[in-house]
Amino acid sequence: MEIRKFSGDFKRPSFYPKRPVRSFHDLEVYQKTSQAGIDAMKKIAPKISEKYPMANKMTECLLAIPNLIAEAHSRRFEDEKGGLKLLDESMAECNKAVVYLEQVRDIYGGEIDRSVCEELIKTYIYSREKIFRLYKAWKRFQEEHENAKK
Numbered sequence: 001m002e003i004r005k006f007s008g009d010f011k012r013p014s015f016y017p018k019r020p021v022r023s024f025h026d027l028e029v030y031q032k033t034s035q036a037g038i039d040a041m042k043k044i045a046p047k048i049s050e051k052y053p054m055a056n057k058m059t060e061c062l063l064a065i066p067n068l069i070a071e072a073h074s075r076r077f078e079d080e081k082g083g084l085k086l087l088d089e090s091m092a093e094c095n096k097a098v099v100y101l102e103q104v105r106d107i108y109g110g111e112i113d114r115s116v117c118e119e120l121i122k123t124y125i126y127s128r129e130k131i132f133r134l135y136k137a138w139k140r141f142q143e144e145h146e147n148a149k150k
Contacts, residue, residue: 024073029130033094034066036123040101043116048108058100065093065124069131080142087135094128 024030040062049055072086098121105117 024070027069027073027134029090029127029134030066030069030073032123032130033069033090033127036097036120036127037062037066039116040120044101044104044112044120047112048104051108052104054100054103058097058104061093061096061100065090065097065127068093076138080138080145084135084139084142087131087138091128091131091135094124094131097124098128 041059045055045059052058068086068090072083072090075083075086077083101117101121101124104112105114105121
């Protein structure tokens, strides 16, 4: 059992409340997947576009994820099931992104920076988990809303 000593530092709070979500821009998963797509397009796509037969599909996949999240955020109240379906599609696209990036890393490892691929793979795995938590939260909200109507 580890005994932790009190440092006496009251200046730095240990908890930071999250900002309220007012638009899809405020969602961490949107921000992370958008930045990851940009990074992949700048650092990986130019080096493999002529060689990798799946380059166009990879590009579409990486750029589609933030779009799906933004659209799901817009539909979450009016078309609740449609919003959840879009989140489900974004999770599937995250899985595909991981597969594409692993293939690129393993095939073209000498031509591209492997560490960039590794970081992007981690980002998409993390984002998929966060989207799943968002999915569960929206579904719970939807169920509570439906129960309140009864």
